[in-house]
Amino acid sequence: MLFNSYTFIFAFLPITLVGFYLIAHSGHPRIAISWLVGASLFFYCWWNPIYLGLILSSVLFNYAISLGLASHRAGHAKRLLAFGIASNLGLLGYFKYADFFIGSANSVFATDFALQSIVLPLAISFFTFQQIAYLVDSYRRDVPEHSFIEYCLFVTFFPQLIAGPIVHHKEMMPQFARNVVYKFSHENLAVGTAIFTLGLFKKVALADNISFFATPVFQAAEQGVSLTFFEAWAGTLSYTFQIYFDFSGYSDMAIGLAWMFGIYLPLNFNSPYKATNVIMFWRRWHMTLSRFLRDYLYIPLGGNRKGSTRRYGNLVATMLLGGLWHGAAWTFIAWGALHGFYLLVNHGWHAICQNFQPGLRRSSWIGTGIARGLTFLAISTGWVFFRAESFHGASSVLKAMVGLNGVTQGFDRMFANNLTSWTYGLPLIVFLLVVVFFAPNTQQIIYRHKSAPDTYPGEITSPPPAFFRWKPSLAMAVIHILIAAVAILSVQGASEFLYFRF
């Protein structure tokens, strides 16, 4: 079930919310938790009931391992941890990467192993990572004892189950013990619906609409169409905005939904395109993933504790695996490698600056603007690999972007392939450019009601201008109503009943 579906908005959410508070109000918090777990599993298996067994087995297995880790001595515990992590990665590897590895082996060794055509179970990347973190912390004796039902809710809680944020047990489990969670709050409902509405709007009104301008360009590139310079850039920028509004919109919806239940999820996006370098970008983009990769991959690999060469190696390895986590294709690995390279350059640049001008920290607005622009261009270029279905498609777009197909073809030839209606697309691209560079993000808008745990403490500090600060007022209610109405009306795409569109 998707958050942006009528079934979810008009049936699942109200029933789950009302049921939760009715049970909680009757003085049975554990039953209320069970209700949420049941609802979350129903939410999960709506997609495909067959995989209910998979997630339940995974939860049971990891909970049992965590109990074992808590009761075993160090030597045994280490082996148990290795077994637990290997099992989780094995499950992920089988479902997500088996065909990728078989296909790659077939290409490299000219073999003909049959692809398994395995259907990727929803959310497996997310619940696997969350549970690996839980096991590692259990091994480190950094996890207090939790009941099975609390653990179930930590893993399956429906707002974060499908696409994150990747939550950490330390920021979730203590919340389940707070009495205030089980008391209905108009404030939580209002703030939660406000965040959810913004997220829904970002997803269905912005991301889905800009996708109409990204998709044809990348499709055409795959089909060997010679893109013009402007088409390639317009398509790439469109995708740059599509992926941001899509993913951050979904994260906002997740945060808003959890908020309605009085549970605060960590922030996942912090205006990433305002970053002035790639290091900062990764502290602002999919923050819970980068935090996970830092804490459970980069630092265990040695982080920056073993010299600069090892540090850079660790960075690249982390980004390569981060790329692979996003999808089982070489283009994702290339995207990860490119970001690894960006980070090397960025750290190298910082090192040079420190050597030549130690202590220089202040920067002019021009410098900030240039840094932001360059970072944005680098990130946008990287998305080409992320979006393209093949290296052929990616190189086709990149070639056009650097002008190898010509740059100045005359005004009437700028969009010569007529891939889509750029009359609507270009103003939308410009509008979204202004939004990502200058508008406050969701967390800033609800600044007054900041309760979500900071993924990177202290980074969201600046309140937006008063006009953008959400508060319960008539004016805000009217804006909320309009945004919600447009979002809900846009949930379903073009109607098939518009029969005159062939």
Place this chain on the structure above:
Amino acid sequence: MHFSRYNQITFLGVAAILLAVSLVNIIVDPGAVYLRGLLLEIRNGNYVEAMVTSKYGVVQEGWNERNVKLKLAEYASQHDCAIVGSSHVMSISKLRDNRGGLSICESVLNLGVSGGSIEDVVLMMFKLLKDGAPRRLFIGVDPWMFGFDKDVQWKKYSDLYVEAGEYFDLDPRPINTEDSYRQVLLQNLINFDYFRESVKYLGRKGIQEIAAEYQGSLVVDDFKMAEFDLSTGATKSVTLADGSHVYSSGYIQEALAKKHALIDNGYRIDSEKTIDYGAVEVFLKVLRRVLSNGQNVALFLTPYHPNVFDDKNSVSRVAMEDIAPLIGKISRELDIDVFGSYNPDVLGCTGDEFFDFMHPMTECVNGVFSHKNATAY
């Protein structure tokens, strides 16, 4: 303001807007699936009568295509040939046969509908056979033909489909496994695109004309078009007396100016599963029943734009590659002809003879009748 008050206002406000949108969609109803649709169904016969007796056709806008074509099927016995399928075949017309490709038919009844899929073929063929089928029947086979539920609109005719299923001896297929038609209608009530079309429709027609429709004050002649040039189209799209479609002048001009997408978008094709053998079975049973009735039936393939066909990796081309051998097999096993090809070169259609990446212009598509059993589809 207190949070409880804020919540009340926002929930009521959103509900009020959704209600207002729903009411506009129900009343204006550009796709004729709600209240206006009910009214039009009552008057569908009048509209179709106006169509078949018209000299320059009737305005298509505002009428439910499937309702109209199912009613039009009742006129089948007046024609020598009939064709069913999707929008790819909708412009086929004896009235516009510039190339003489349609010489094998005295007249052609065009029952193509937008997004026409396997279920539409079942429904139309059932109506044709029940109402006195013409001597020759053509079935447009698109790359998405061998899959179920490619277009939800057939579900409106679920009862008729069940009847057709018995007639063709189809395996009982659960009709409501996907969203039922009622569910789809309900969701469509608060669809922004539908609302936008409602507003546009209201703007074009005006409140008075829509009110006139509701009052039933329009007469048969009000639907008929005045004389216009078929090659350049009229202001609005038109359905001619034989059921064929004439695009609006604006659409034709945009096509000539190459403003429509000429890149494949994999329309209705499931690239993971281009052939559902359940759908193939349904298709075969329909064909066998038609043949056992003594009718002459042939398959009809319309070309795709060279941009799409020449790209062996495009979703549509891959699907064509998958189903072409199947079409050949069906043709051989049942000894039926295959007219046309997906390949524009086989038919001599150039890139300029397409409205977009998959809709050939009338001249090109009429030419298909001259190309029987091409070696390559």
